[in-house]
Amino acid sequence: MDEICPNRDTVVVLCAISSGRNIVNQKDETKHDNTLTKLSSKPTETLLFYFILSSELPRLSMLLTRVSPVYQTLARWGRRSQRGGGLLLSRAVGCSSSRRHGVSPGEGSAQPAEAGSAHAMYRDTVLLPRTEFPMKLTGQKLLDRELQIQQECGFAELYSWQRERKATKKFCLHDGPPYANGDPHVGHALNKILKDIRNRFEMLRGCQVHYIPGWDCHGLPIELKALGELGTSGLSPLEIRQKAREFAEGAIARQKAAFQRWGVMADWEQCYYTFDGAYEAAQLKVFQEMHGKGLVYQDYKPIFWSPSSRTALAEAELEYNPEHVSRAIYATFPLAMLPPKISSDEAGLENVSVLVWTTQPWTIPANQAVCYMPNAQYSVVKRADSSQLLLLATERTASLAALLGTELQTVATFTGSQLEGGICKHPTIPDKQVPLLPASHVTMGKGTGLVHTAPAHGMDDYSVASQFKLPVECMVDEDGRFTELAGPKLQNLLVMTEGTDAVISMLNESGALVLEEQCVHSYLYDWRTKQPVVIMPSKQWFINTASLKDKAKEALQKVRVLPESARGSLLTMLDRRTYWCISRQRSWGVPIPVFYHKESGEPLINKYTIAHIAKLFKENGSDCWWELPIEALLPPEVLKKSKAGPVSDYVRGEDVLDIWFDSGASWAAVLEESDPRADAYVEGKDQLGGWFQSSLLTSVAVRNKAPYGALVVHGFAVGEKGEKMSKSLGNVVDPDEIINGKEDGSVPAYGADVLRWWVAESNVFSEVQIGPSALNSALDSISKLRNSLRFLLSNLQGFDQRTQAVDPQQMYYIDQYMLHLLREYSMKITDAYSEFDAGRVIRILQAFISRDLSSFYFSVIKDRLYCSPEDSLGRRSCQTALEEILDGVTRSVAPILPHLAEEVYLHAPGHDSMCVDGFVAKQSKILAIRLLLSKSSFAAEAETLFRSGWIKSSSVWRRPGLEEAVEGACAIRDSFLSLIPGKHASKYDLTIAIEPGLLFELMEVRITFEQHFPGLPALTMWVRNELKFILIQSVKKKFQYSFSFCVSKKKRHYLSFLSSFMIKNQSRNCTFVKDKLIAMMDG
Secondary structure, rough: OOOOOOOOOOOOOEEOEOOOOOOOOOHHHHHHHHHHHHOOOOOOOOOEEEEEEHHHHHHHHHHHHHHHHHHHHHHHHHHHHHOEEEEEEEEEEOOOOEEEOOOOOOHHHHOOOOOOHHHHHHHOOOOOOOOOOOOOHHHHHHHHHHHHHHHHOOOOHHHHHHHHHOOOOOOEEEEEOOOOOOOHHHHHHHHHHHHHHHHHHHHHOOOOOEEEEEEEEHHHHHHHHHHHOOOOOOOOHHHHHHHHOOOOOHOOOOOHHHHHHOOOOOOOOEEEEOOOOOHHHHHHHHHHHHHHHHOOEEEEEEEEEEEEOEEEEEEHHHHEEEEEEEEEEEEEEEEOOHHHHHHHHOOOOEEEEEEEEOHHHHHHHHOOOOOOOOOOEEEEEEEOOOOEEEEEEEEHHHHHHHOOOOOOOEEEEEHHHOOOOOEEEEHHHOOOOEEEEOOOOOOOOOOOOEEEHHHHOHHHHHHHHHHHOOOOOOEOOOOOOOHHOOOOOOOOOOOOOOOHHHHHHHHHHOOEHHHHEEEEEEEEEEEOOOOEEEEEEEEEEEEEEEHOHHHHHHHOOOOHHHOOOOHHHHHHHHHHHHOOEEEEEEOOOOOOOOOEEEEOOOOEEEEHHHHHHHHHHHHOOHHHHHHOOHHOOHHHHHHHHOOOOOOOHEEEEOEEEEEHHHHHHHHHHOOOOOOEOOOOOEEEEHHHHHHHHHHHHHHHHOOOOOOOOOEEOOEEEEEEOOOOOOOOHHHHHOHHHHHOOOOOOOOOOOOHHHHHHHHHHHHHHHHHEEOHHHHHHHHHHHHHHHHHHHHHHOOOOOOOHHOOOOOOHHOHHHHHHHEEEEEEEEHHHHHHHHHOOHHHHHEEEEEHHHHHHHHHHHHHHHHHHOOOOOOHHHHHHHHHHHHHHHHHHHHHHOOOOOOHHHHHHOOOOHHHEEEOOEEEEEHHHHHHHHHHOOOOOOOOOOOHHHHOOOOOOHHHHHHHHHHHHHHHHHHHHHHHOOOOOOOOHOOOOOOOOOOOOHHHHHHOOOOHHHHHHHOHHHHHHHHHHHHHHOOOOOOOOOOOEEEEEEEEOHHHHHHHEEEEEOOOOEEOOOOOOOHHHHHHHOO
């Protein structure tokens, strides 16, 4: 021992003393007594720690009691630990006046108690943690607990409370209405919980939150389900509408109950529904203003038509099926007249045929032209296996030769502009001729570089027809069948199936069919019926979006988009949308307020007719469009202002508005009239072409600005392997089963907080995976968090923040350091919430809990908490920090885990008396008790945590110099721990004692430290009283291990490092990273 401790300037480390290396195993027990006597006389600047194997405890206890009464209590603890596998004795030698829990060193000389009373005796020697906060809640207890918390903590009243309080700041998150069709699913959970996390965060920060949930109640899916129950024959619009309303109301009730169970804070008594009369009236007001600006018009033009739904569709109601199979064909249009620029120069081209390619052969009968690219090069080629001459783009000849399996000999080559004026014969209609026309939409990626053009069945085709005054003839009816205009061979055939077969047969018979192939490609489908749509002309109502594009793009420049990559997708969709078809041929929707003249068919619609209908809708609902006589809908005063004829000359329209116009006008119906602009819209990426866009267009049209300040675009919920959820795949996850479990026990009851953690933890800006692994991971993370919160609560038992808190300047430096870290933590958390990045919140939280608290702070404060005198400065300083940490962590996680946060709040100092048998007392008791409580961080006047504000970090806590000093000590601690072999360093024990001042010379932080904490006395006191708590480690496991580390300070610094250990009789050399230390030594 004298060899290891040569003088008072020595830093001594004794760790895991084993046979041959420790004082107990030495043969001369007299030497033990002398050594311990010397140690006990050392000044307080020397700190001594022992880690003794359990096999040595009896002899050590006997020796300690001989040396000094100071050790008698320690010896008693040593006997108590004989069955525990090990003992850590730590004491600042010379502090003979210290007391632990009221027991003086002299009182520790009592003889050991009998075994029967030993437990009570030992229990009284330490301040053990105590709390009623349960370590774990599962099954029905968990579910009951969450429901109890929702009821007693006023979840239902929280929204109205915060709306009524005075607040200088406001935050508006406008709820995109989910469709009132079916049961709630995980997509709903992802969206609603993500919104709720932000709303609760803003409310905690003191903002007055505006969040009114709503539902999209009209539309085809609901109408089809109503028809399925009623039958489809002979039903009036009112009968269909009544059944559709009942169906929507049932779905709303189920979804609303689920959203409330998930803990979503909202105005559940004042929700908005697109079938409400007041909402419909506000919608018609937007329609009226847009019509008054000339943005709403009626026209006959191609639209997306769903034969399966028998209605027009907007682009937002379409989806691409990438596995659609078409019968693609190459067909010829014989030249009836060569282009003028070619006929005079080229000979032998009289029998040339123009070759086209299409994936929709059924549109050939409606052909009105063949288009070419003016600046491309075209060739006339001759097939080696026939005398046929074909005209196509030069760069497409090689591909065609490969498909035909024959050589193609080039006969002539010329530019596309030379094709001007050419005339072709129609391949299926005798005596009909069509022109060759230039067009910008022709491409060379596929086909022949010559495009079959049917203006009735293509948007680009229609543009060409408008430019060159071509006829737009539609040969397809609303059921997707050929009409009599297509001829007797095609009439009544479904165009997508048997009609296509018939057209190909006709081309083959006429010799126009060159080649047929199967083509798998993306094709537009009705998003509801999952059936293909067709493009066909129809007389519909449109919004001129082309005139709104530039204004919409300008408005978007002032909108923040998260993630930023979504902005490009939104702009691309805007560019692609030249007009918006807003009329639908259904019954369940808001009627378009238009009347038609019986004879001419001319529409009667103006600001007077629209305003009158809007008033009626507000008073009676839109059912009055069918319920009231036309005389009430079109009264004399309106006819007079409209300068129209008698009411008997008109009939009411039968079309309804597109549901995207319904929801797109929600900003006018729901947001505050003074400033109908939300801070944020938060929806899935499918709304880039849906609600985000329809809301933008209507708002820009009426107010010339966007209805939102930010767009947050999240991904879809998918299966655990990233696959789309499908009942056929059996990977559909029901949120109700997540919370309540399955009756057969195959799925446990996770509760609402696990569902909320899953949402928060996920990277919501991409696809979000869910399944058993993700849910179990969330459960495990919450359990770890719960255990840390329980540790905080248990060590604050009886602590009164009002009278026992220590002033920050008087707190131990390690505790000040933790408050410094807590302040940085709160700032990072706040930034992450502000960015809608709940995933980053989770990562910051977990790092703080596991690294800064569990692995470090909790491990170094236990000696103070359990063994220091109850009212000592060290213990109260620690508890002051713990109370602030508990407050900060609980508040930081509250937006994500409101049930857990409220549970912790009710068990916290000042509130723990309100918990009866682990559950919250009745509301009357809570209120009565709270009247007796004064204001503190957890004992606030508010009834719940959510009424008491955000994290209360203070600028006083900012101590960067202290951070550097403490982390310097931690670096030494980590370096010693790095010596431990294996991956689980926590299973080993390391104890360090150090001389004042030497640590900071070695770690090069003394100057920095003294700048923030002037004077060596303060430095010495910190080392003497607090450093041991940083460096000490608790006993985990018994190992045969010997280690010594000495740094002595004499005339010259020198470092001696001796290390050896034995594990399972195998000797190994142990290295220590000491570069920084050696660099400071002389020589």
